Amino acid sequence: MHTLWLTSRLLSRAIWNGISNLSTAADANLQRKKDPQIISAVCGFPKERKIQRLIKGQFGDDAWFTAKYKTADVLGVADGVGGWRAYGIDPGEFSLHLMQTCQRLVNMGRFTPTNPSELLARSYYELLHHKKAILGSSTACVVVLNKENSTLYTANIGDSGFMVVRRGKVIHKSEEQQHYFNTPFQLSLPPPGYQANVLSDQPDSAITNNFPVEDGDVILVATDGVFDNLPQSLLIKELCKVQGERCATRLQTVANSIAWMARNLSFDETFISPFAESAFANGINTIGGKPDDITVLLATVAI
Amino acid sequence: MTELITKEPKKNNLNPIYGNMIFLEQFVESVISYSSRYNSILSILYAPENLIGNPSKYPNYGDYPNSYTLRSYGKWWNQSEAAQPDYMPQDVDRIPSEDFVTVRFKHGVFPENVHIYETYNPGAVVRLWGHLVSNPWLLLWEGDPQVCLPVARRFSPPIRQVKELVNEIRIEFNQSTLKYYTSLDAVLLTGYQPKSLLQCKLLQKGLFDCLDGCDCDIDKSIESHPCSDGIDLFADLPFEVMVHVFQYLDLKSLCRCAQVSKRWYSITFDPTLYREISLKRYWNKVDGAVIKHFISKCKNVKKLDMSWCSIEKQITEPVFIEFLERCCPNITHLSLGHCFGHTSSLGYITKYGDLTDLRLRNCKCKTEEYKALSNLTKLTALDLYCSSISDEYLINILKSNRDLKHLNLDLCELLERLDEVTEIVSIYNPNLITWSSWKTYSITSEGVKFLAQCSSLRELDLGWCLLLNDPGNCLERIATGCKDLRRLILSGWRGVNDQLLLPLIRQCEQIRELDLLGMKNISVDICERILSSFTKLKLLDISFCDLIKPEQVVLWQQHYPNVTIQQAQ
Numbered sequence: 050m051h052t053l054w055l056t057s058r059l060l061s062r063a064i065w066n067g068i069s070n071l072s073t074a075a076d077a078n079l080q081r082k083k084d085p086q087i088i089s090a091v092c093g094f095p096k097e098r099k100i101q102r103l104i105k106g107q108f109g110d111d112a113w114f115t116a117k118y119k120t121a122d123v124l125g126v127a128d129g130v131g132g133w134r135a136y137g138i139d140p141g142e143f144s145l146h147l148m149q150t151c152q153r154l155v156n157m158g159r160f161t162p163t164n165p166s167e168l169l170a171r172s173y174y175e176l177l178h179h180k181k182a183i184l185g186s187s188t189a190c191v192v193v194l195n196k197e198n199s200t201l202y203t204a205n206i207g208d209s210g211f212m213v214v215r216r217g218k219v220i221h222k223s224e225e226q227q228h229y230f231n232t233p234f235q236l237s238l239p240p241p242g243y244q245a246n247v248l249s250d251q252p253d254s255a256i257t258n259n260f261p262v263e264d265g266d267v268i269l270v271a272t273d274g275v276f277d278n279l280p281q282s283l284l285i286k287e288l289c290k291v292q293g294e295r296c297a298t299r300l301q302t303v304a305n306s307i308a309w310m311a312r313n314l315s316f317d318e319t320f321i322s323p324f325a326e327s328a329f330a331n332g333i334n335t336i337g338g339k340p341d342d343i344t345v346l347l348a349t350v351a352i
Numbered sequence: 353m354t355e356l357i358t359k360e361p362k363k364n365n366l367n368p369i370y371g372n373m374i375f376l377e378q379f380v381e382s383v384i385s386y387s388s389r390y391n392s393i394l395s396i397l398y399a400p401e402n403l404i405g406n407p408s409k410y411p412n413y414g415d416y417p418n419s420y421t422l423r424s425y426g427k428w429w430n431q432s433e434a435a436q437p438d439y440m441p442q443d444v445d446r447i448p449s450e451d452f453v454t455v456r457f458k459h460g461v462f463p464e465n466v467h468i469y470e471t472y473n474p475g476a477v478v479r480l481w482g483h484l485v486s487n488p489w490l491l492l493w494e495g496d497p498q499v500c501l502p503v504a505r506r507f508s509p510p511i512r513q514v515k516e517l518v519n520e521i522r523i524e525f526n527q528s529t530l531k532y533y534t535s536l537d538a539v540l541l542t543g544y545q546p547k548s549l550l551q552c553k554l555l556q557k558g559l560f561d562c563l564d565g566c567d568c569d570i571d572k573s574i575e576s577h578p579c580s581d582g583i584d585l586f587a588d589l590p591f592e593v594m595v596h597v598f599q600y601l602d603l604k605s606l607c608r609c610a611q612v613s614k615r616w617y618s619i620t621f622d623p624t625l626y627r628e629i630s631l632k633r634y635w636n637k638v639d640g641a642v643i644k645h646f647i648s649k650c651k652n653v654k655k656l657d658m659s660w661c662s663i664e665k666q667i668t669e670p671v672f673i674e675f676l677e678r679c680c681p682n683i684t685h686l687s688l689g690h691c692f693g694h695t696s697s698l699g700y701i702t703k704y705g706d707l708t709d710l711r712l713r714n715c716k717c718k719t720e721e722y723k724a725l726s727n728l729t730k731l732t733a734l735d736l737y738c739s740s741i742s743d744e745y746l747i748n749i750l751k752s753n754r755d756l757k758h759l760n761l762d763l764c765e766l767l768e769r770l771d772e773v774t775e776i777v778s779i780y781n782p783n784l785i786t787w788s789s790w791k792t793y794s795i796t797s798e799g800v801k802f803l804a805q806c807s808s809l810r811e812l813d814l815g816w817c818l819l820l821n822d823p824g825n826c827l828e829r830i831a832t833g834c835k836d837l838r839r840l841i842l843s844g845w846r847g848v849n850d851q852l853l854l855p856l857i858r859q860c861e862q863i864r865e866l867d868l869l870g871m872k873n874i875s876v877d878i879c880e881r882i883l884s885s886f887t888k889l890k891l892l893d894i895s896f897c898d899l900i901k902p903e904q905v906v907l908w909q910q911h912y913p914n915v916t917i918q919q920a921q
Binding site: 150153154157159174238 | 391392394395396397401404415417418816819820843844846847848849869870872873895896898920921
């Protein structure tokens with residue numbers, strides 16, 4: 050558990066060293082007239098059809114956020130690990146708080162556009178300090194468009210992910226991180242006494258990446274409910290439709306259709322889903338979709 | 353939002369002038385400074401920065417992490433043995449301000465109203481100051497702390513109409529009447545922005561007043577006191593007696609007395625009147641000139657409280673150094689909370705080897721500046737709340753001040769090896785009475801065990817220190833080693849269960865304050881035992897302990913009327 054204060058130590062150093070930098074970052078004159086930006090739409094469904102308390106930023110155990118700051122636009126999704134329900138812990142609470150905290154950190158400018166894993170680490174660190182203990186675990190994926198150099202910086206822990214498509218071609222796609230089949234890497238805050246038995250990955254184990262983007266590139270950030278049920282070919286076909294789209298309404302239509310397709314296929318018991326293929330590769334004979342919470346964050350880059 | 357901002361016409365005779373100006377409603381743009389925070393500087397939970405922008409929770413009421421929360425409430429912190437005694441009791445404010453926060457707004461306006469959105473335990477605001485950056489501060493409002501209902505409120509005290517532009521507001525708090533932590537959600541400044549410089553200057557110079565036919569600011573309070581028979585009874589009193597009488601006066605009265613007559617003037621120059629000086633309540637007025645004035649009067653200052661006076665900006669360092677050199681050669685108590693900024697030096701303080709009590713709360717000097725403090729050897733109290741001291745320099749200070757009794761390391765983010773620090777304390781400072789390291793995370797249960805070797809420890813604040821770390825048997829060690837423990841703060845120790853608290857119940861009979869906030873696993877039974885075993889218990893905080901139901905707390909409150917039981921959910 051030393052890692053806990055190691056995280057804080059890293060952060061404290063970053064902050065103390067960064068105080069002088071912060072002031073210059075806040076300089077409004079640095080902002081150019083026409084900044085690159087992200088236009089986004091979101092759609093999703095909880096796994097259970099029962100009426101859920103309606104909270105913005107949540108679909109079942111999934112959570113998402115979008116946030117804008119003068120230096121960067123940020124998107125993120127998180128998928129709460131459902132296994133905690135057996136311990137009387139609401140799995141959606143952890144992911145929701147993780148994302149909401151990310152959002153607040155971005156809005157307050159307390160992040161570095163080039164370091165999305167640090168954003169996740171900070172958010173995780175904040176969760177620890179809630180007076181009310183927030184327990185559970187979650188995968189997470191954060192995508193930052195740095196306006197300075199029109200470059201996308203990404204961080205991903207576990208099996209949520211992102212995909213960037215340019216004119217029908219996949220430019221970048223996140224890698225899945227799994228301990229073993231169907232058990233992704235996850236950030237976790239286990240109940241006291243369970244630490245030893247719980248898989249817990251540190252925010253710095255996130256896979257990070259960065260690459261330049263062009264005007265019109267399509268970004269999809271989604272939880273495994275989408276990637277496990279929709280074959281990539283289908284996804285790309287949908288994403289092509291919004292290449293260069295700047296109208297939020299049309300973006301929303303496509304986001305809706307992706308989410309709908311994923312949802313319908315997840316309940317199709319005869320469909321050979323990507324999940325079933327992966328299960329088969331791991332020696333598990335199964336068929337059909339994987340019912341799960343679904344979150345689709347669809348975005349285009351406008352430069 | 354339930355309350356709409358109503359633009360009532362001002363009943364003020366300045367209305368026609370304001371009518372030509374732009375009416376602005378602004379929320380906070382940035383937080384400039386503050387003296388108290390609940391969480392570490394890294395965190396945005398409960399942080400002062402949450403005051404920025406629109407209210408996010410108002411009109412909801414509760415303990416919200418995205419509001420600004422102060423570190424202390426009620427009388428508990430002032431009752432601590434480590435609390436700073438008043439250096440100049442006759443000069444204590446009728447409504448002392450305990451903490452402050454300064455916020456900035458985008459545009460300077462002639463203020464009409466200041467609305468403070470309080471979302472948890474309101475009532476602590478006692479003063480409002482305003483100024484335009486780099487101008488003198490103006491008192492806009494002051495009033496007693498209030499006992500309020502537990503509902504969110506938008507507090508809009510009637511502020512003094514000032515003819516100065518204001519873009520910074522300083523809010524001062526007195527938490528003494530609060531039942532629990534207080535939270536602020538946002539601050540709204542409403543006022544009139546002049547369209548032109550001319551308009552602004554005309555108002556400031558009071559020309560509009562004359563146009564309005566109203567009387568200018570003539571102080572009507574000057575009344576002619578009828579002189580009885582012209583006999584000065586004080587004239588018969590010897591000099592020494594007069595000095596003795598003057599000892600009971602506060603600084604303001606002394607200054608007034610100096611203007612009465614030549615004799616009185618000379619009496620106010622007696623250095624014995626200035627053995628102990630507290631300038632905190634005059635923080636906005638203390639500048640280089642004031643200090644130079646003191647240099648001419650004081651000779652042997654023993655205790656000096658300059659908290660909140662900016663040495664860097666207002667007084668300047670050379671003047672302060674001269675003051676220390678000429679007036680305070682044998683100073684023993686020095687309180688400089690919030691006096692220093694990033695560029696200040698601390699080294700010259702260490703020339704004063706008689707210092708026993710040094711308080712450097714919120715001093716953001718460079719870490720290297722703390723190195724010099726190890727030249728001091730007689731310290732008994734050291735307060736480094738929210739400062740940037742490092743392990744190495746702290747250890748040196750601890751080694752050279754063996755008689756240290758009170759140590760405060762709350763929110764010191766740069767302490768990375770606190771276990772080593774506690775080991776040093778157990779060897780070099782066995783007489784420690786209070787230890788406080790709220791939200792300083794590098795301590796583990798091993799480090800806590802070293803503290804158990806300080807057998808005279810009476811107050812132990814380890815709030816949020818262990819979080820998810822396994823407490824092991826450190827509480828048992830503490831219970832065996834520190835039998836005289838009176839105040840124990842263990843908030844946020846998630847790993848504690850009933851079993852781990854039992855040794856405390858068996859052995860620490862003196863406990864008066866116990867904070868168990870956020871312990872998920874402690875049961876009703878153990879709380880029952882705590883309440884029945886600790887006969888001297890005054891305060892028990894069991895907020896966010898999920899297993900304890902509010903109905904149970906209500907029952908306990910009836911059974912144990914002498915104990916304040918806190919339970920926020």
